Amino acid sequence: MQTRRIPANTVGLVVFALVVFALGAVDLVRPFGLRFSDLTGRVVTLDTMIRIGILTIVVVGLNLLMGYAGQISLGQAGFYALGAYASAILSTLAARHGILPGISDAWWWPWLAMLAGMGLTGLFAYLVGRPILRLKGNYLAMATLGLGFIINIFSAEFPSITGGNDGLTEIPRLRIGEFLLWPMQRYYFLVWGAAVLVILVALNIVNSRIGRALRAIHTGETAAATCGVDTERAKVQALVISAMMASLAGSLYAHFQSAVSPNPFGFTTSVELVTMAAVGGLSSVWGAPFGVATLYVIGDLIKSRMEKILPLQGGGYELILYGLLLVLIMIFLPSGVTAGGMDALRRLRRRRRPDAGEQTA
Amino acid sequence: MNADRELLLDMTDLRKDFEGLMAVFDVSFPVRRGEIVSLIGPNGAGKTTIFNLITGVLPATSGSVRYRGRELRGLRPHQINALGLARTFQNVRLFGNMTVLENVMVGRHARTRYGALSTAFRLPAARRAEREIRERAMRELARVGLEPKAGEGSLSLPFGQQRLLEIARALATEPSLLLLDEAGSGLNGAEKDDLGRLIRSLRGSGITILLVEHDIPFVMGLSDRVVVLEHGVLIADGTPAQVQGDPRVIAAYLGEEVGGKC
Numbered sequence: 001m002q003t004r005r006i007p008a009n010t011v012g013l014v015v016f017a018l019v020v021f022a023l024g025a026v027d028l029v030r031p032f033g034l035r036f037s038d039l040t041g042r043v044v045t046l047d048t049m050i051r052i053g054i055l056t057i058v059v060v061g062l063n064l065l066m067g068y069a070g071q072i073s074l075g076q077a078g079f080y081a082l083g084a085y086a087s088a089i090l091s092t093l094a095a096r097h098g099i100l101p102g103i104s105d106a107w108w109w110p111w112l113a114m115l116a117g118m119g120l121t122g123l124f125a126y127l128v129g130r131p132i133l134r135l136k137g138n139y140l141a142m143a144t145l146g147l148g149f150i151i152n153i154f155s156a157e158f159p160s161i162t163g164g165n166d167g168l169t170e171i172p173r174l175r176i177g178e179f180l181l182w183p184m185q186r187y188y189f190l191v192w193g194a195a196v197l198v199i200l201v202a203l204n205i206v207n208s209r210i211g212r213a214l215r216a217i218h219t220g221e222t223a224a225a226t227c228g229v230d231t232e233r234a235k236v237q238a239l240v241i242s243a244m245m246a247s248l249a250g251s252l253y254a255h256f257q258s259a260v261s262p263n264p265f266g267f268t269t270s271v272e273l274v275t276m277a278a279v280g281g282l283s284s285v286w287g288a289p290f291g292v293a294t295l296y297v298i299g300d301l302i303k304s305r306m307e308k309i310l311p312l313q314g315g316g317y318e319l320i321l322y323g324l325l326l327v328l329i330m331i332f333l334p335s336g337v338t339a340g341g342m343d344a345l346r347r348l349r350r351r352r353r354p355d356a357g358e359q360t361a
Numbered sequence: 362m363n364a365d366r367e368l369l370l371d372m373t374d375l376r377k378d379f380e381g382l383m384a385v386f387d388v389s390f391p392v393r394r395g396e397i398v399s400l401i402g403p404n405g406a407g408k409t410t411i412f413n414l415i416t417g418v419l420p421a422t423s424g425s426v427r428y429r430g431r432e433l434r435g436l437r438p439h440q441i442n443a444l445g446l447a448r449t450f451q452n453v454r455l456f457g458n459m460t461v462l463e464n465v466m467v468g469r470h471a472r473t474r475y476g477a478l479s480t481a482f483r484l485p486a487a488r489r490a491e492r493e494i495r496e497r498a499m500r501e502l503a504r505v506g507l508e509p510k511a512g513e514g515s516l517s518l519p520f521g522q523q524r525l526l527e528i529a530r531a532l533a534t535e536p537s538l539l540l541l542d543e544a545g546s547g548l549n550g551a552e553k554d555d556l557g558r559l560i561r562s563l564r565g566s567g568i569t570i571l572l573v574e575h576d577i578p579f580v581m582g583l584s585d586r587v588v589v590l591e592h593g594v595l596i597a598d599g600t601p602a603q604v605q606g607d608p609r610v611i612a613a614y615l616g617e618e619v620g621g622k623c
Contacts, residue, residue: 216467219459220456225418225437226416226439227439227467227468231439
């Protein structure tokens with residue numbers, strides 16, 4: 001027997017969680033009066049970090065669907081919206097209209113709403129997944145695109161429930177008993193705790209029976225089927241998992257913003273999510289947090305520095321530079337910033353110790 | 362000589378019409394339990410198409426395929442696999458993004474099951490099932506002699522071993538009938554001898570074999586029965602000796618192809 005080694009992913013997850021929580025702790029402890037945003041030269045704020053955490057959860061799901069199962073979704077913002085609206089509707093309207101008094105204003109009600117949202121979104125993904133996932137390639141992209149549009153349009157209808165185009169406001173902050181998960185410095189830990197948990201679950205799925213089936217489908221659907229894999233079922237499962245993750249993120253978003261409206265859940269968001277997944281890298285779950293962070297940081301850097309470099313009026317140049325950077329990333333790091341970064345690290349280490357050579361395969 | 366054995370697979374008037382091109386034309390033949398049956402014929406004779414019809418990869422135009430009396434037409438490939446039929450592919454279809462061991466572990470998919478919560482949080486039930494999957498996959502790798510390669514990338518194996526890996530993956534699904542599509546092509550002499558021994562030992566362990574093969578001496582030495590196809594039509598079905606003496610076979614097939622080869 002070989003000596004028992006701790007899997008690299010476990011080490012990675014522990015280090016990742018420690019770093020993320022340490023960053024969040026800066027704003028709680030305020031060492032030397034510093035804030036988190038001071039560490040980043042005021043480019044990345046705690047607010048941004050929370051948004052990165054929330055979208056990481058969505059992109060982990062998308063990564064499972066695209067990177068492992070090989071199925072594209074251009075409608076992921078739809079599932080994200082379903083979670084946000086489920087939380088918003090259940091935690092505001094019920095209390096406002098006095099439905100289930102004594103229950104709908106209890107501290108655990110929004111948490112229950114969050115779970116209900118995940119359940120409903122998962123069920124919805126299951127029902128639409130069966131017919132949609134029979135499609136392949138461009139057709140699947142188109143169908144999911146349509147699905148995203150439909151959810152987005154519906155969320156602007158029925159103003160008495162969804163608040164129409166204005167959306168819903170005054171969504172309560174989350175509490176555990178009497179402990180309020182707010183201000184932001186506290187909410188940070190909830191969001192990143194959830195993100196770490198979702199990454200853990202995704203890593204477990206990848207190395208499970210269903211994860212192997214998904215990877216098999218990705219490389220050879222016929223071969224997978226003749227090996228006993230119900231390919232349709234596995235693909236629907238991947239969609240359901242990714243939809244539930246998006247829904248969880250949506251709920252966290254709703255309680256963070258304290259408001260939801262149709263606008264942030266449109267087609268642009270779906271495309272951004274796919275871009276984040278691709279920029280991070282589709283070959284590993286670890287692509288998700290770094291893909292989301294890369295896009296946010298580039299976006300914020302350009303926004304805050306652009307005027308100083310090119311003092312021109314109008315925001316068009318920002319978008320051009322943003323697009324150009326994305327193109328460059330995909331050209332030079334086609335497997336994403338995460339895998340690309342790891343490769344660069346490995347090469348650097350090898351250069352420093354030329355005798356180490358190729359012993360780690 | 363095997364006519365009294367149980368009928369495992371039975372094709373009657375099986376037909377595949379590719380928009381006017383008759384790839385398989387009303388082919389009927391049985392496979393009995395414990396046999397090694399070979400399907401031979403020149404290129405384009407319809408051998409691989411028959412495999413695809415049996416395993417549900419392609420839908421048949423008409424006719425029937427029965428496995429233990431049960432109609433397979435209309436079933437999906439994974440359902441057919443679950444009944445006990447497994448196959449390999451003419452041009453080896455491994456899961457290139459996985460290790461040798463993981464490829465075989467995929468074969469355990471339908472034979473194991475654990476819940477969603479166990480999967481998500483790696484609960485003891487999942488760990489136990491995964492350990493069993495791993496152990497069983499290692500045993501199948503040992504069966505084809507690939508145990509030492511378990512951790513390697515599946516596409517880094519030499520071609521001959523890729524074929525063996527595909528057989529191990531098929532065996533992991535616990536088949537009663539194994540369909541090998543040109544398992545010997547691309548192998549050198551020694552590898553082919555090993556393959557012959559492996560096929561016999563599989564038969565010895567109770568697995569019935571249906572084989573598509575080009576190498577006539579290999580087929581004749583290995584098979585209990587040989588079925589000959591030409592242009593989608595069955596032209597002979599019998600023992601190797603009967604088939605070799607069949608004038609139609611000699612005229613249509615052995616005369617031109619093998620005569621030149623041997």
